[in-house]
Amino acid sequence: MSKFNFPFIKETNELSNLRKEVREFITTCINNNEFTPSPDAWVFSADPSFSKKLGSKGWLGMSFPKEYGGHQRTALERYVVTEELLSLGAPVAAHWIADRQSGSQILRYGNEKQKSSIIPRITAGECFFAIGMSEPDSGSDLASVKTKATKTKNGWKLEGRKIWSTGAHLAHYMIVLARTSPASEKNRHEGLSQFLVDLSLPNVKITGIPDMTGQRHFNETLFDNVELSDDSLLGEEGKGWKQVVGELALERSGPERFLSHFTLLDSFINEFRNSLIHSGTKIVGKLISEIQTLRRMSFSVASMLQSGESPETQAAFVKELGNKFEKMMIETLREFSNIVPLHEWPNQLQNLFEDATLRIPSNSLRGGTTEIMKGIIARQLGLR
Ligand SMILES: Cc1cc2nc3c(=O)[nH]c(=O)nc-3n(C[C@H](O)[C@H](O)[C@H](O)COP(=O)(O)OP(=O)(O)OC[C@H]3O[C@@H](n4cnc5c(N)ncnc54)[C@H](O)[C@@H]3O)c2cc1C
Structure with a gap:
């Protein structure tokens, strides 16, 4: 059992009070007909104005540092807020990925410019993200991604296709996993890098894919020789595998x-x-x-x-x-x-x-x- 340590943590009075505060806020929104609670709301129910409202309450980027607009609260406080939002079916899809994983990934690996230009906007509920991992022929076997970023004089050229990109049609950025050099024979996890891609750039094409309920929440995202600036690289070139594995822990x-x-x-x-x-x-x-x-x-x-x-x-x-x-x-x-x-x-x-x-x-x-x-x-x- 020691291999799978799950420490026992008790909810403190402070956490219970925060829970009460969030629940009251959401219940008031429901009573005022600001939204109708919906299932799977973190994927299907996006309302940028609600995201902004949560930002102004201090409930986004809760654990991010104050110098980037965050609130330096604990991961447990953030947990309590997310639990209340989910159980009451609040429309959180617009900011969900940014708040859950992309912001933390940028804080961990990003340079100063990336942090100071993006993190305050995530915290304010004004900047949304999509996840650029899966491709038409790469899902479980993520190391086989074929999207390629090639070094140019002024930055990088990105070429490839991502699929099932949840919320990309609403997102401002996608963190894209791409190959920057061939895998070595011994280690196919080498030579991958992560990029912070502005989805409004020319030659980015986002096409919705309806799911079997007929709703559109995920997309195909095509990068047709997209020119990226030098500082689009997130973290270290070639270390994308280690970075993406850490991101998945936040996701799961x-x-x-x-x-x-x-x-x-x-x-x-x-x-x-x-x-x-x-x-x-x-x-x-x-x-x-x-x-x-x-x-x-x-x-x-x-x-x-x-x-x-x-x-x-x-x-x-x-x-x-x-x-x-x-x-x-x-x-x-x-x-x-x-x-x-x-x-x-x-x-x-x-x-x-x-x-x-x-x-x-x-x-x-x-x-x-x-x-x-x-x-x-x-x-x-x-x-x-
Ligand atoms: C609703 C939804 C939202 C999604 N959103 C995103 C997103 O935002 N961004 C993103 O990048 N991706 C997203 N995905 C994609 C998701 O991550 C992939 O569907 C998933 O990783 C599986 O990949 P695949 O579909 O290519 O299936 P495959 O990898 O082809 O797997 C097919 C089957 O083979 C099995 N299999 C594969 N490899 C092995 C193995 N080594 N051993 C045993 N069994 C194996 C799998 O378990 C599965 O049953 C989303 C998917 C869904 C359904």
Whole structure:
């Protein structure tokens, strides 16, 4: 067990008070019809004006340094805020990636100009990011990316195609993983670099891809010989693999990996409160106990990030178990429809259920597949 340390962290009074403050703020927004809570809101529900509002409350870039407009609060405080936003279905998609991973990546590897020009805008809720990792022929095997950046006299020339770029149509920047020199025979992770690419540059073409619900949230992003300035390089040339692995720990460990459809569970419990007392206590009890375990694990990863660790394996656990939980939730609710048939559920709840049934299968693809998460865990166990 020592290989998988998940320190036990208790929520302090300060954190509980912050939670209360955020919950009150979001509830007021809902009561004022500023938004309708929605499932998977961190991917599908973007409202730049809401992002700006969160920025002005000090709830974006919470752990970033004050000199770049941040608030120097702890990763645990940020965790509490994100949990409240997700569980109440707030429209956070516009800023989600910037606040979750791109800002931290720039603070960790960026130069002074990159930090001072971008971080304050992320913190204000005015600058959004997309993730440029996957390509048409490179997903799980990320080291095989073919997007290429070639050194020119004044900077770099970027050529290639990224796919499934969530929110790229709304984003100002994408952090692109590209090959800057051939992989060596011994180490295919060598020769990769990360670039901070302004998506408004000429020869960047973003085309939406509808998912199977018909909604458009991800895209294909084409870089057709895009000219990048010298200081578009993020971090060190050739060290992109190490950098991207650290970024994935930020991407995989958060509460969005198990709270994406919490609005469904919440509405379900509220609707069937009385029938559940007679026949469904066990059903709901199992789901709630799973959520509590996942919360503890994810909160604990936040504390490890806070202390400067890179908990990639723990993040893989949270992602894999979180995905499994969301699938189990759908199956559990489907079983309940043997007690109260689906057509007798209120329309809004039926819609949430049908929507989740279509979307949840993709959760174990985005951010890395089940097999890849299990592979990371197996490696840590010394099994491969
Ligand atoms: C909703 C959504 C949003 C996304 N957003 C983004 C984004 O913003 N930016 C971005 O860059 N990408 C994004 N992705 C892409 C996502 O990261 C990839 O889909 C994922 O990494 C899998 O890659 P792939 O689709 O190419 O599948 P593949 O890698 O081709 O995998 C196909 C199947 O083979 C299995 N497999 C592959 N390799 C192995 C192995 N070594 N051992 C065992 N099994 C294996 C996989 O588990 C999977 O079941 C998104 C995907 C989705 C669904």
